[in-house]
Amino acid sequence: MDAMLRKALRKYNGLRQQVDNVLLGEDGDVWEAELRNFLAKRLCWEKNQMVPALQPKPAILRLISDGKQIVGTTTGARTIASVSDVFTWDIDPDFKNWGLDVPGEAKPETPVQVYEMVADGDYKAIYGSLGQNLDKLCFTQEQIIAFVRDHKNWLRKGGWATFFLFKVAGEFFVARVGLDADERPSADARRFSRDDVWSADYRHRIVVPQTLEP
Numbered sequence: 001m002d003a004m005l006r007k008a009l010r011k012y013n014g015l016r017q018q019v020d021n022v023l024l025g026e027d028g029d030v031w032e033a034e035l036r037n038f039l040a041k042r043l044c045w046e047k048n049q050m051v052p053a054l055q056p057k058p059a060i061l062r063l064i065s066d067g068k069q070i071v072g073t074t075t076g077a078r079t080i081a082s083v084s085d086v087f088t089w090d091i092d093p094d095f096k097n098w099g100l101d102v103p104g105e106a107k108p109e110t111p112v113q114v115y116e117m118v119a120d121g122d123y124k125a126i127y128g129s130l131g132q133n134l135d136k137l138c139f140t141q142e143q144i145i146a147f148v149r150d151h152k153n154w155l156r157k158g159g160w161a162t163f164f165l166f167k168v169a170g171e172f173f174v175a176r177v178g179l180d181a182d183e184r185p186s187a188d189a190r191r192f193s194r195d196d197v198w199s200a201d202y203r204h205r206i207v208v209p210q211t212l213e214p
Helices: 003-023 028-039 123-128 139-150
Strands: 062-063 110-117 162-168 171-179 184-190 205-209
Touching: 123 162, 123 205, 139 162, 139 171, 139 184
Parallel strands: 162 205
Antiparallel strands: 062 110, 110 205, 162 171, 171 184
């Protein structure tokens, strides 16, 4: 007998034995019904409890803004490292150390959305939960400055964080903005690639440009 034929027969016999075993087992009637569905090209196992249902992932963010928050037109010229008149509490020196003190592009008036965390996550999980291309979730640094200046009431208080995604030289970063007890803003630079997990217990906030695209 040809070796390839012998191999094919062994494979077929093994599959046939597996089918025989499940049809003769305790759940044989269920397997037979689903096999008939399969042969008739109907959906099978869709309601059977033997196949566990896929559970949706828990939401990480909850939208808390009302759609009225706008960042005005910006030129892109101002950088976070250069605006001590806005970030009056502190500015992380890494905005300069990492080469982030570079201007961005001009942007038109931009509606924004504010979310708060309701489940733990790192930056990849937090922003990935929005189901958008990361580039669409980025601000320029001047847009971040404008939001902090004009909408400070939407920043997380109590020393906890409000996050803004931005991009420099092809790399994603997060500006972590906080308020001290006197509500003076600070800005820290964080690499998006960091795997620190942020706790939802503190209801950190995330601000992103509003987009209706899938």
